Amino acid sequence: DAKTTQPNSMESNEEEPVHLPCNHSTISGTDYIHWYRQLPSQGPEYVIHGLTSNVNNRMASLAIAEDRKSSTLILHRATLRDAAVYYCIRLDSWGKLQFGAGTQVVVTP
Amino acid sequence: DTGVSQDPRHKITKRGQNVTFRCDPISEHNRLYWYRQTLGQGPEFLTYFQNEAQLEKSRLLSDRFSAERPKGSFSTLEIQRTEQGDSAMYLCASSLGATDREGYTFGSGTRLTVV
Numbered sequence: 001d002a003k004t005t006q007p008n009s010m011e012s013n014e015e016e017p018v019h020l021p022c023n024h025s026t027i028s029g030t031d032y033i034h035w036y037r038q039l040p041s042q043g044p045e046y047v048i049h050g051l052t053s054n055v056n057n058r059m060a061s062l063a064i065a066e067d068r069k070s071s072t073l074i075l076h077r078a079t080l081r082d083a084a085v086y087y088c089i090r091l092d093s094w095g096k097l098q099f100g101a102g103t104q105v106v107v108t109p
Numbered sequence: 110d111t112g113v114s115q116d117p118r119h120k121i122t123k124r125g126q127n128v129t130f131r132c133d134p135i136s137e138h139n140r141l142y143w144y145r146q147t148l149g150q151g152p153e154f155l156t157y158f159q160n161e162a163q164l165e166k167s168r169l170l171s172d173r174f175s176a177e178r179p180k181g182s183f184s185t186l187e188i189q190r191t192e193q194g195d196s197a198m199y200l201c202a203s204s205l206g207a208t209d210r211e212g213y214t215f216g217s218g219t220r221l222t223v224v
Contacts, residue, residue, distance in 0.1 A: 034212065043113075043200050044152065046212030087151060095140065095206065096165065097213060099151030 003027075004088045009104040018075040020103055022088030025069040032091040033064060035073050037084040038102070044087065047073065075105075083107045113216035115201050121222045122191055129187045130219045134203030141184050142213070143176055144200040152200055158184060191223045 005023040012018040024033065032051050036044040048055055048062045050071070055062040061074040075082055087102040114133040122128050134141050139160055144152035155174070156166045160181035173191075178184040188195055202215040 036212075043202070043215030043218050044213075046214065049212060085151075094165075095204070096154060096157060097142070097152075097202075098154055099144075101151055 003090050003098070004100055006086075006088050006100065006103045008101070009106065011106045011108060012075075012078045014080060014107055014109050015077050018078045018082070018105060018107075020073040020075075020086050020088070020105070021070065022072070023070050024088070024090050027068050027090055028092070029068075030093055033062070033068075033071050034089045034091050034097065035060070035062065036087045036089065036097075036099075037082075038087070039081075039084045044099075047086070049091070078105075078107045080107050080109065113201055113203055113214050115199075115216035115219050117219055118217065119220050119222075121224060124193060124223055125190055127187065127189045128191055128221065129185050130199055130201075130221075132184045132186070132201030132203075132216060134183070134201070135214055136182075138203035138205055138214070139181070140204045140206065141178055142202040142204075143184070143186050144202065146198045146200060146218070147196075155186075188221075191221075193223045196221055196223045 032049050034049040035047040037047050038044045048060050050062045050064050063072045085102040085104050087099050089097050116131045142157040143155040146152040154167050155170050156176050158178040161178050173189045176186045198218040198220050200218045202213045204213045
């Protein structure tokens with residue numbers, strides 16, 4: 001039970017921002033929100049994670065709703081190399097990632 | 110450190126044979142995880158270790174599967190009497206702790222084909 005809900009797929013044009021939504025309405029106060037992505041024929045790659053505050057790193061930004069029931073991963077300028085499956089995961093204190101089906105991001109030149 | 114290494118990258122075996130995969134985590138990472146992924150699906154949790162102790166096994170993991178992590182370093186995953194349904198990508202990951210500030214690092218996986 002992944003306990004998060006994501007759209008199956010999203011399309012974007014190259015060099016435009018991509019906003020990937022995730023719903024985690026049953027999240028508990030101590031669960032982290034993690035995002036990973038998986039390129040074809042590779043293992044998942046860590047993107048970003050957060051607890052309550054918005055987070056930025058070199059790959060992306062994570063915007064977390066005030067009630068923590070949803071979050072949005074933001075890729076500021078999509079490139080063709082960003083085409084991948086993106087997974088939003090709740091991580092509890094036991095620290096075991098449980099993946100859902102993720103969102104397939106398609107980037108069009 | 111070059112990250113998480115998995116060996117072999119590909120394995121083709123006949124049904125009924127035993128296979129063993131190896132995972133070398135990032136050296137300072139205490140936790141090690143095994144996942145299985147079939148085509149079009151997200152990775153499915155199998156088991157994980159905190160140092161040498163195996164803390165959890167998925168209920169989906171049959172008795173034909175066994176994993177070890179001697180001395181809390183590398184880990185092996187063995188599948189006995191393989192079946193065609195075992196064909197999948199087997200992924201290993203490691204982390205410093207339960208909620209690692211740097212996230213979990215995955216290997217490139219071992220693709221198993223049972224014929």
